[in-house]
Amino acid sequence: MTASATLLNDARGVRVTWADGSSRDVSARWLFDHADDARDPVSGQRAHGALASAEEARRIETAAIERGALQVRFAPSGAQLRIDLSRLRTDLAASARAIEPWQAPDPIAAAPPVPFKDYLGDDGARLEVLSRVARWGVAFLDGAGREPGAVERAVEAFGFVRETNYGRTFDVRIEPRPGNLAYTDRPLDLHTDNPYRDPVPTVQLLHAIVADASGGETVFVDGFAHAEALRRAAPVAFETLARTPVRFSFADDTGARWSHQAPVLGLDAGGDVEVVRLNHRSLDLAHGEPGAVDAWYDAYLAYYRRLHDPAAAFGRRLAPGEMVIFDNRRIVHGRRAMARESSRWLQGCYADIDGLRATLARLERTRALEPAHAV
Ligand SMILES: [Fe+2]
Numbered sequence: 001m002t003a004s005a006t007l008l009n010d011a012r013g014v015r016v017t018w019a020d021g022s023s024r025d026v027s028a029r030w031l032f033d034h035a036d037d038a039r040d041p042v043s044g045q046r047a048h049g050a051l052a053s054a055e056e057a058r059r060i061e062t063a064a065i066e067r068g069a070l071q072v073r074f075a076p077s078g079a080q081l082r083i084d085l086s087r088l089r090t091d092l093a094a095s096a097r098a099i100e101p102w103q104a105p106d107p108i109a110a111a112p113p114v115p116f117k118d119y120l121g122d123d124g125a126r127l128e129v130l131s132r133v134a135r136w137g138v139a140f141l142d143g144a145g146r147e148p149g150a151v152e153r154a155v156e157a158f159g160f161v162r163e164t165n166y167g168r169t170f171d172v173r174i175e176p177r178p179g180n181l182a183y184t185d186r187p188l189d190l191h192t193d194n195p196y197r198d199p200v201p202t203v204q205l206l207h208a209i210v211a212d213a214s215g216g217e218t219v220f221v222d223g224f225a226h227a228e229a230l231r232r233a234a235p236v237a238f239e240t241l242a243r244t245p246v247r248f249s250f251a252d253d254t255g256a257r258w259s260h261q262a263p264v265l266g267l268d269a270g271g272d273v274e275v276v277r278l279n280h281r282s283l284d285l286a287h288g289e290p291g292a293v294d295a296w297y298d299a300y301l302a303y304y305r306r307l308h309d310p311a312a313a314f315g316r317r318l319a320p321g322e323m324v325i326f327d328n329r330r331i332v333h334g335r336r337a338m339a340r341e342s343s344r345w346l347q348g349c350y351a352d353i354d355g356l357r358a359t360l361a362r363l364e365r366t367r368a369l370e371p372a373h374a375v
Contacts, residue, residue: 003085005063005070014063016070016088024092031072032057034091035081099330100135101225105314108136108220113322116144120157127363129325130158130356133203138220138314138326144207146320151205151349154323159355162201164194165252172206172346179253181281182335185342190221190307190334193350195248195277196258201350204328208318210345216338217315218324218346223276223332226306227265237299241265244296248277249284259284264300266329275329278307307332318346327353 006015008025017023032038032053033046040047056077063072069082102108111132118125119141132139144150151169155161161168175183182188194201206218231238242265249259266275287293306312315336318324326333328350338344 003065005065007060007063011059011061011075014060014070014072016065016085018085018089024089026088026092028057028060028072028074029053031060031070031083032074032079032081034088035072035083036069036087037081098134099137099224101228102136102222103225103229104311105220108138108314111140113140113142116141116150116154116321116323120153123363123366126157127360127367130360130363133325133327133356134360137222137224137330138324140316141323141325142319142321144321144323146209148209148347150323151207151347154205154207154325155203155349155351158359159203159351162203162350162352164197164201164350165256165258169347169349172348173210173344185216185338187337188335189280190219190304190332191279191281192223192276192332193279193328194250194258194282195262195279196250196260196282198260198262200260200275200277201328202353203325203351203356204333205323205325205349205351206318207323207347208320208345209347210343211318211320212343214339214342216342216344217317217336219313219315219334219336220324220326221307221312221314221332222330223278223307224273224330226312227273227276227303230303230306234299234302237302238265240296240299241303242267242273246296247284247286248279248282250282264303276332278304278332329353 001017001019001021003019004017006017007013008015011028013025013027014031015023015025038046038048056079057074059075061073061075061078063070065071065085068086069084070088071080071082073080100107114125114129119129120126129139129141141154144154148169152161172182174185178184192200193204227238227241230241242263245261245263247259247261249257251257262277264277265273266277268274285293285296316322316324
């Protein structure tokens with residue numbers, strides 16, 4: 001079978017059939033916008049404006065497959081454009097989410113940490129780390145030494161530091177007059193960081209510089225996987241957490257106050273969870289009708305208990321030189337109690353997930369273009 005193109009829908013679209021028999025119906029306006037020739041050859045950006053398809057591509061005059069490309073002549077403009085057949089197929093493929101939810105920590109526990117120097121110096125190692133963050137939401141490094149500043153070097157390998165009122169980096173250690181419960185020896189409930197910010201920091205890094213603590217394990221749980229489990233087991237509770245905005249607030253000792261209102265489970269347009277906001281320390285719930293407040297608490301605690309199931313968690317006492325990079329919209333994290341006399345210093349840093357994804361895309365593309373190694 002050879003590839004073919006047939007006009008349909010009063011010539012406002014075309015049915016493209018590939019050599020393997022699979023086919024897709026495609027609109028004329030979409031084709032006009034996605035043709036190879038529609039893009040500026042230097043920048044790769046679309047060169048024409050939004051109205052061009054309405055003015056120049058009302059119909060298709062002719063469509064044919066020639067030399068591996070769909071050739072289309074549009075009316076009334078007479079514009080003749082081409083689109084590579086294999087690229088067309090890729091562009092039309094549904095973009096599946098590349099995440100791998102984990103309800104139990106087996107895949108995380110089975111993946112050895114990547115050496116820090118390899119992550120900085122070797123594209124393959126960096127690709128492995130960034131793709132773990134994309135797939136599982138979390139990746140571990142070791143061998144990062146005991147010098148402060150390693151988290152900034154780790155971020156600069158994929159993007160830019162997200163500076164906040166805590167600075168370019170922040171230090172999680174026991175302080176005499178802590179402005180945040182993170183800086184005490186108390187255990188910390190599972191949480192995402194800073195849901196009182198808009199936008200919330202999307203990537204977080206933590207580097208253990210000192211860790212002679214007994215206890216003080218850092219714990220990670222996949223908030224997305226357990227939100228989906230809640231949706232299957234208790235759909236009303238899931239909807240309550242996804243549809244009810246709640247406020248999170250934080251005030252520092254200068255009187256500055258950060259405050260943002262949003263649901264615990266933020267959904268994307270397709271209904272998938274795209275952000276978890278969970279932080280009981282900064283929850284600033286408004287009181288409404290008591291029945292509605294109780295219903296919200298029931299839903300909140302149903303999710304909270306799932307996350308705190310010991311079987312859900314990956315716990316690791318970060319040794320000096322170990323570092324973790326995680327998606328702060330997906331992974332809830334916490335800390336088990338430390339002995340009071342213990343000494344522990346984690347340095348943290350925030351960054352943006354778009355930079356991480358952009359670097360991951362570049363590394364994946366470079367890998368795809370590499371010639372296969374002979375065996
Ligand atoms: Fe935290």
